[in-house]
Structures are given as C-alpha cells and as structure tokens.
Amino acid sequence: xxxxxxxxxxxxxxxxxxxxxxxxxxxxxxxxxxxxxxxxxxxxxxxxxxxxxxxxxxxxxxxxxxxxxxxxxxxxxxxxxxxxxxxxxxxxxxxxxxxxxxxxxxxxxxxxxxxxxxxxxxxxxxxxxxxxxxxxxxxxxxxxxxxxxxxxxxxxxxxxxxxxxxxxxxxxxxxxxxxxxxxxxxxx
Numbered sequence: 001x002x003x004x005x006x007x008x009x010x011x012x013x014x015x016x017x018x019x020x021x022x023x024x025x026x027x028x029x030x031x032x033x034x035x036x037x038x039x040x041x042x043x044x045x046x047x048x049x050x051x052x053x054x055x056x057x058x059x060x061x062x063x064x065x066x067x068x069x070x071x072x073x074x075x076x077x078x079x080x081x082x083x084x085x086x087x088x089x090x091x092x093x094x095x096x097x098x099x100x101x102x103x104x105x106x107x108x109x110x111x112x113x114x115x116x117x118x119x120x121x122x123x124x125x126x127x128x129x130x131x132x133x134x135x136x137x138x139x140x141x142x143x144x145x146x147x148x149x150x151x152x153x154x155x156x157x158x159x160x161x162x163x164x165x166x167x168x169x170x171x172x173x174x175x176x177x178x179x180x181x182x183x184x185x186x187x188x
Contacts, residue, residue: 006152052066052123129159130183136176142168
C-alpha cells in the first residue's frame with residue numbers, strides 16, 4: 001500500500017490569501033513545534049484550527065494533551081473564513097467520518113520536518129486517516145518516506161500514513177503551506 005495517495009484537487013486560493021493576510025495567527029500554540037527541544041517539527045510554524053481544548057493543557061505533563069479527547073475549534077478557525085469551505089469540501093469525500101485535529105503548517109525555504117513517526121499517540125492512532133491539502137507548494141518541496149517521495153501543487157489533496165517514518169523538506173524558494181486534517185473514517 002502506498003504511504004501517500006493523491007485523492008483530489010480543490011481551490012484553496014481564498015484560504016491561502018486569508019492565511020497570508022493574518023500573520024498574527026502563526027504560533028499562538030507552539031507545543032508541537034517549540035516545547036520539546038528536539039521536536040521533529042522545530043523548524044515549522046503552525047496555526048491550530050482544532051484540537052483538544054487548550055484549557056486542558058498541563059505544562060507538567062504535556063504528553064497527556066495528545067490523549068483521549070473531543071476536539072474543539074480554536075479562534076483561528078473563525079478568523080480564516082474559507083477554512084470551513086475547504087474542510088467541508090474535503091470531508092464530503094469521507095461520509096460519516098469524525099473530524100479530529102486540524103492545523104495549518106508552514107515550512108520556510110531550506111527548512112524541514114525531521115524524520116519521525118506519530119505512532120504511539122492516541123490522537124494519531126484514533127484519527128488514523130490523515131489528509132494533506134497543499135495551500136502553497138512548489139517544485140523542490142517533498143513529503144518523504146523511506147522508499148518514496150511525493151510532491152504536489154497548490155490545491156492537491158492527499159491521504160498519508162503518519163504512523164510510519166516520514167519527513168518533509170523544502171528546497172524551494174517559497175514557503176510550503178499545508179492544511180492537515182486528522183479524521184476517523186466511518187469504517188475504522
């Protein structure tokens with residue numbers, strides 16, 4: 001089975017423009033990128049749209065935040081009006097699916113997401129289907145697995161397996177900006 005598969009293409013230009021017009025949304029929540037010194041996401045910027053209610057975050061036990069929960073919408077979702085349209089369009093292809101975490105990531109030129117696996121975390125395993133929607137992409141940006149690399153264009157929609165080792169590199173001249181959805185399909 002392929003670790004990544006293109007499943008469609010949608011217009012993401014409105015959402016990309018809103019992201020670009022709202023730089024204050026980046027890194028409001030940085031547990032994934034900055035809390036852990038050697039985080040594989042340490043070179044990434046995030047906008048969290050949906051995850052566990054942040055009032056439940058315990059800095060003395062940050063790993064627990066990824067434990068069982070019902071995801072909630074964060075304020076950035078309401079500031080990025082086109083996020084709902086893009087998410088609903090993608091979710092229409094997964095009837096009956098339960099939506100978990102949703103975030104937008106940015107990898108600057110020359111930066112990367114280091115090789116890692118998300119296996120062993122409740123959220124990653126409960127919401128086992130991961131969907132990647134490219135908002136901004138260019139040649140030289142690769143989603144890498146041990147034996148294969150993938151690239152795409154803005155608007156391309158992929159499913160991918162984050163429970164096996166993977167990384168993302170950006171050797172282009174522009175930011176790679178992606179919307180990531182974690183879902184539990186009706187048949188899972």
